[in-house]
Amino acid sequence: MIGEVDLRNGEAAGPFLFVCEHASNSIPAEFGNLGLDPAAREAHIAWDPGAIGLARALSDRLESPLVAGTTSRLVYDCNRPPDSPSACAGRSEIFEIPGNLDLDAEGRITRTEKIYLPFQAALTRQLARTLARGRRPVLVTVHSFTPVWFGQTREVEFGIIHDTDASFAQALFDAARDLPLRAALNQPYSAADGVAHTLKLHATPHGLAHAMLEIRNDLLAGAAGQQAVAAHLADALTRALQAMPALERIA
């Protein structure tokens, strides 16, 4: 159903709060197919392939809640604010999105209300309940990226991105040295590219430790790959948390 949000392990008491904004490539019937052919609707422009499988595995392994979207980011990208051109992108990489080219203010408001606001409300509620219990989770968003972008091959396999507080991202990068994944900080992009909206809204105002995980999606092509990456990342996340000084309130 449009506006539905996928909450997993909502009562789990683990130290993380996972978020997967780009979990789904579903385009609700009322938006037609945005004028896209089936190949485009399956491509990375519509979602982060493999990310939800990885995010669910992390949520289960680390016994921590997961909040995930259920609608394609081409209808509304929940990791973008409503005034961002890429909230309802007219173009993404080499693809034009016909259904978004002539979107007017009313159309943007409709999508904001039907998709962005329910997602924000679900995440705000999950975080608020955890904070009210006196627990301060590490906020971790789970993404995947395409191995080839505008014809260029990307060598990095595991990108770790942060907002203003780099401490947990740095600890995670240090822990990732032991993984069989080529890790990099703030690759293949960084907060300066506008990709840290969820972190800016939900981690930084509360002074919460945080990181955005970006996995190259060829590593997440099937369930076995997703589980293998999840095992590595769960290990690194756990060690990163142990390496952090006692988490203190910043805000």
Place this chain on the structure above:
Amino acid sequence: MIGEVDLRNGEAAGPFLFVCEHASNSIPAEFGNLGLDPAAREAHIAWDPGAIGLARALSDRLESPLVAGTTSRLVYDCNRPPDSPSACAGRSEIFEIPGNLDLDAEGRITRTEKIYLPFQAALTRQLARTLARGRRPVLVTVHSFTPVWFGQTREVEFGIIHDTDASFAQALFDAARDLPLRAALNQPYSAADGVAHTLKLHATPHGLAHAMLEIRNDLLAGAAGQQAVAAHLADALTRALQAMPALERIA
């Protein structure tokens, strides 16, 4: 009704978005009177006396929306995160709040869900609709403070507080030099005291210009006083906006 949020001029197209978290001293019946006598329930600990009259006058004069709370901050202070001890304070200045002394996690969650989350949802929605229209409002929160605090008289009449971006607060302070009000930046307290929660959640992540206005409440004792202060502040806010360089997106 508990959880109700007071939205005024929701479709107005002016340049500000006003917020009044401490508008009301209403304590819903299910919370009894929190063990307080009538004098305490009327005192500044329960609300910001005069603030809602001022906020409504500013909203009307500047043709800009206002989002206001409808429940006493002693039940839940909507300008505090759910993990803050002062979200449901057990003590405020010289007053003890009996109904808050033994509040457990479930009690905090109940208040968070009934009061904080609806307030956050209403403010998030109002701001998101404005952003989706391509307008980036200046976020202005409206507060009042007590002339006497722990026996000490406060000389400042108009405090201007900001989060990390001081630019609009500075412009407003400059404009306030022409007003018959003793103005001060970051008085009688500042973001370091944890009073900037609304700004941190709704202004800073979007890179919006912002200020928190604090008016000494003896100046807001009646409707005439509230209108007089509103006239002065509307003038200063307008001149401050004119003095700002073209507002650019930071985030």
